[in-house]
Amino acid sequence: MRVALVHEYLNQLGGAERVLEALHELYPKATVHTLVHDRAKVGDTFKDWNIVTSIIERLPGGKKRYKWYLLAMPAAIESFNFNGYDVVISDASAFAKGIIVPPGTLHICYCHTPTRYLWSDAHTYPNEVRVPRLVRKVLPFALNYLRTWDRQAADRVDLFIANSKFVAQRIHKYYRRTATVIYPPVDTSKFSIAPELGNYYVMMGRLRPYKKFDLAIQAFNALNIPLKIIGVGEEEAALRKLAKPNIEFLGYDVDRSAVMSRALGFINPQVEDFGIAPVEAMACGRPVIAYRAGGALETVIEGKTGAFFDEQTWESLADTIIRLKPKQFNPQTIRQHAQTFDSTVFKKNIADFVDKAYAQYRSTGRVDTLSNP
Numbered sequence: 001m002r003v004a005l006v007h008e009y010l011n012q013l014g015g016a017e018r019v020l021e022a023l024h025e026l027y028p029k030a031t032v033h034t035l036v037h038d039r040a041k042v043g044d045t046f047k048d049w050n051i052v053t054s055i056i057e058r059l060p061g062g063k064k065r066y067k068w069y070l071l072a073m074p075a076a077i078e079s080f081n082f083n084g085y086d087v088v089i090s091d092a093s094a095f096a097k098g099i100i101v102p103p104g105t106l107h108i109c110y111c112h113t114p115t116r117y118l119w120s121d122a123h124t125y126p127n128e129v130r131v132p133r134l135v136r137k138v139l140p141f142a143l144n145y146l147r148t149w150d151r152q153a154a155d156r157v158d159l160f161i162a163n164s165k166f167v168a169q170r171i172h173k174y175y176r177r178t179a180t181v182i183y184p185p186v187d188t189s190k191f192s193i194a195p196e197l198g199n200y201y202v203m204m205g206r207l208r209p210y211k212k213f214d215l216a217i218q219a220f221n222a223l224n225i226p227l228k229i230i231g232v233g234e235e236e237a238a239l240r241k242l243a244k245p246n247i248e249f250l251g252y253d254v255d256r257s258a259v260m261s262r263a264l265g266f267i268n269p270q271v272e273d274f275g276i277a278p279v280e281a282m283a284c285g286r287p288v289i290a291y292r293a294g295g296a297l298e299t300v301i302e303g304k305t306g307a308f309f310d311e312q313t314w315e316s317l318a319d320t321i322i323r324l325k326p327k328q329f330n331p332q333t334i335r336q337h338a339q340t341f342d343s344t345v346f347k348k349n350i351a352d353f354v355d356k357a358y359a360q361y362r363s364t365g366r367v368d369t370l371s372n373p
Contacts, residue, residue, distance in 0.1 A: 001358060003027040004082055006090040006099055009066065010046055011038035013252070014206055015184060015276040016112055017045075019163075020091050022185040023110070024049065026347050027089075033080045035073060035095065038063045054079060071142055074098055074149045087358055090157075098153030106361045108354065109157040110182075113167050113273040114174040118147045121210065151175065158367050159357055161350075164274040164295045180353060183298075184274050185346035188339050191283035193331045194261035200226035201289075201321070202263040204256065204277045205270075207233030212269040212291075217243050218314035219269075223321060227267070228259055260284045264326040265306070268296055269317055275299060282306075282338035285331025289320055299341070305334045 005027065007020050024030060035054045037046070040063075054076040056062045056069045069076075077095045082088050085105050090096040093112040101107045117125040122143065151174070160179035162168035168179040201220070205211045213235065220227040221244045228248050229239075240249060250259065260266065266281035266288045274295035278288045282299075288306035290296035300306040306329075309320040361367050 001086045002084065003030045003354075004033060004085045004088045005030045006033045006077075006080070006088060006092070006096040008034065008092065008094050008096050009036045009038075010034045010051070011036055011041045011063070011066070012206070013042055013045060015274070016091060016093060017042075018187075018276065019110065019112075019184050021045075022343055022346055023089060023091060023350065026351055030089075033099075035076055036063055036066045052080065071145065074146070074153070087354060089354070094150075095153075097157055098149065100156065106358055106367065107156065107158045108161065108357060109159070110161045110163070110350075111167060111171055111179065112163050114154075114170050115146075115150050116210070118143060118150050119174045120170060122147075158361070161353065164298050166294050166298065167273045182346065182349045182353065183341050184276055185343035186276055186279045186283060186338065186341045188280075188283040188335070188342045191257045191280055191338075192261060193285035193335060194258075196262070197264060197326070198226075198262040200228050200263055201265050201267055202228045202230065202260050202281070202286075203267040204230035204260070204281075207231050207235040207239060209235060210270060211235075212312070213239050214242060215269045215312065215314050215317060216267050217247055219318040219321065220244075220247055222314065223318055225321070228263070230254060230256060230259060256280065257284060260286060265289050265321075265324060267317070267321075268300075269309075269312065270294075271312075272296060278306075279338050279341050282334045285335045287324070287326055287329045287334060289317070289324060291317075301337060305329070305337050 005023055031050045033052045036057045037051050037053050056066055056076050073095045077098045078100050080099055082101045082105055087106045088101050090109045092109050094115045097109045154175035160171055160177050162171055162179035162181050163184050165181055168181050171177055171179045203216050207213055224246055226246050228250055230250050232252050260281045261284035263286055266278055266286055268278045268288055268290040271294035279299055281288055282305055288300050290300050290308055291312050292308035292310050302308055307320055307324055309316045357367050
């Protein structure tokens, strides 16, 4: 079985890239197709892989300013040639699912979410994105074109895998497709329980508007409790201006286990499709304080591995932090729960799914939605 993998961009290291790494470990001979591979940003993470990039990378400013070519990305992703492959797995949150495979090739899409800025965030994204005023005026027309293409692209997928039940519901709503749920991989072996705790909370992720770092910063500004932030992103300068001295920005190149394992708790104020970072915190035995929505409802057990707040406001978050008693949570119990999302579980479920789908496709020439593992 000759397998190819497709990923939108190799220019950052986040949850989607961890999924790609796990898929590549399953299929180490797989060729990886991506729109842009920026080694300056990802270092040697993918150095030994067989990577095929699109024409966008070779256009002026293609690596650094790839968003300039947003309207060209559908054509770029469709240009990849998959002749000779048995199975193609697209690891998609935007364009990757839009590949065109030849007859006889099975296309499975591991979907992180239907493209956020086209569907769930369609009415907030134009106001949040930082672009010149003229671009902002024409942006709705560009997004309308991309939304039409995205819906057509979803029809090309033979089978969808969703990274959570929350995302499976969105796939059904926007694409009218059913999806099998296989949770993303968390390498729990890289995290451990610390012998003692610090006096701070922690938050981790890409510094983007929908991650709601500003909400957490407002809460901790008011509480004057130390908060450590792990991550980088386009909102960093604005967030630093908002933060008081009790809030520390650590960047991304830190020992995540060391920081999270000593935290009183992990802060998750955003709506995540799944949320790998909170599970990593739980692998350190630490409770999660999460907004009651999205993937957190599938990973956090209230009163056992964390607590929820009900209004997405800094006041509601602050109230929950005040009421939380971190030392009443059992770190071993929390870690055991996190291990149910371990990478080994993900790899077994993916391998079983792909093998079953490919066998069905070879014997019948078609595939039906497969049941959850």
